[in-house]
Amino acid sequence: MKIAVLRETTAGERRVAATPETIKKFISLGATVAVETGAGEGASISDADYAAVGATVAPRAQTIADSDILLGVQGPSPDSLAGAKSGAWLVAGLNPFGERARVDAYAAMGLEALAMEFMPRITRAQSMDILSSQANLAGYKAVIESANAYGRAFPMMMTAAGTVNAAKCFVMGVGVAGLQAIATARRMGAQVSATDVRSATREQILSLGAKPIFVESVAGIEGEGAGGYATEMSDEYKAAQAELVSSHIAKQDIVITTALIPGRPAPRLISDAQIASMRAGSVIFDLAAESGGNVEGSVPGKTVVKHGVKIIGAQNVPSTLAADTSALFSRNLYNFLSAFWDKEAGKPVLDEEIGTAIRLTQGGKVINERLLAS
Numbered sequence: 001m002k003i004a005v006l007r008e009t010t011a012g013e014r015r016v017a018a019t020p021e022t023i024k025k026f027i028s029l030g031a032t033v034a035v036e037t038g039a040g041e042g043a044s045i046s047d048a049d050y051a052a053v054g055a056t057v058a059p060r061a062q063t064i065a066d067s068d069i070l071l072g073v074q075g076p077s078p079d080s081l082a083g084a085k086s087g088a089w090l091v092a093g094l095n096p097f098g099e100r101a102r103v104d105a106y107a108a109m110g111l112e113a114l115a116m117e118f119m120p121r122i123t124r125a126q127s128m129d130i131l132s133s134q135a136n137l138a139g140y141k142a143v144i145e146s147a148n149a150y151g152r153a154f155p156m157m158m159t160a161a162g163t164v165n166a167a168k169c170f171v172m173g174v175g176v177a178g179l180q181a182i183a184t185a186r187r188m189g190a191q192v193s194a195t196d197v198r199s200a201t202r203e204q205i206l207s208l209g210a211k212p213i214f215v216e217s218v219a220g221i222e223g224e225g226a227g228g229y230a231t232e233m234s235d236e237y238k239a240a241q242a243e244l245v246s247s248h249i250a251k252q253d254i255v256i257t258t259a260l261i262p263g264r265p266a267p268r269l270i271s272d273a274q275i276a277s278m279r280a281g282s283v284i285f286d287l288a289a290e291s292g293g294n295v296e297g298s299v300p301g302k303t304v305v306k307h308g309v310k311i312i313g314a315q316n317v318p319s320t321l322a323a324d325t326s327a328l329f330s331r332n333l334y335n336f337l338s339a340f341w342d343k344e345a346g347k348p349v350l351d352e353e354i355g356t357a358i359r360l361t362q363g364g365k366v367i368n369e370r371l372l373a374s
């Protein structure tokens, strides 16, 4: 069983899918590991660090050749996988909805593509959940970046020269990233409020010491759908939410938006008129910018100033904390593969529930029902 660790081919991607720590563990399971030259550079891991734990370090073609499992952070371009063994597993964050043509190409190459972001949100798979491990750090970084762009302080300060008011921070979308954003902004001394369409988040917001802001006027709303994810809301709900947000947002200094709906464009939560109602110098961080954006006019990877408000469009935020995010991502991959390791076969053998959820391609075809239904 040979495992290959690929150097990322996506521009700006600094993370790596295996660290010396996880490679050591794969080797103790009986695998051999080949790491592509320079794969760990962006995460401050040298080729020598990999060699020191027993990995072979080699150029891509040699790394891929004869490998049974290819590990990546993002999906590699199919061209760069020429020479991969038919039937080899490609395990990475494959962005199946956004990169459908690639998935088709992986199928045509005979690869078995496993999308880590399709891992079910179930208790036993928590340690394998790349969405959570990466979103957690992204939520933290969104607050740090916003504080950096904000021309005022976060905490209230009483000084001999007078008082500095605490920043008011509003978090929209209280999933994994939003919860960490609330906790980080609170630690930094901001006055924090938050909203979500899932009513279960109200308790979570309160438990972090923030104020919940919820639409109360629409009867029977519950934005929680399958797997604990948000569903698309009714027009009536959207109108009530826009009204509530309008009155609240005008008083905010920092807004962090994190709202996503799997397989669909991110919901639009902040309009240009709402941006105009904010005080000049305020900051909006749109963590959903790459999925269509929660904020009108946000651009992934850019800071746009509108009506005096800085709108930061996120672009691969986890990559900006590559050492930590790589360590967590790598453990997610190790936890996944080792949980299914069949000692006799000397390789992982997936069970029905998780295999069906994450397997995109097999036998030359796209077979994933969630992807085929989209």
Ligand code: NAD
Residues within 6 Å of the ligand: 120, 121, 122, 123, 125, 126, 129, 131, 132, 135, 172, 173, 174, 175, 176, 177, 178, 195, 196, 197, 198, 223, 227, 228, 229, 230, 233, 258, 259, 260, 261, 262, 267, 269
């Ligand atoms: P996500 O990234 O898909 O979305 C972020 C947040 O945006 C969600 O809380 C969602 O409800 C919210 N949202 C969507 N539309 C919105 C709108 N119009 N207005 C306001 N908010 C909106 O979410 P996530 O962080 O991946 O978490 C999704 C769910 O999975 C949560 O219930 C979370 O607790 C759960 N979860 C479970 C496990 C597990 O048990 N293994 C692990 C992680 C997360």
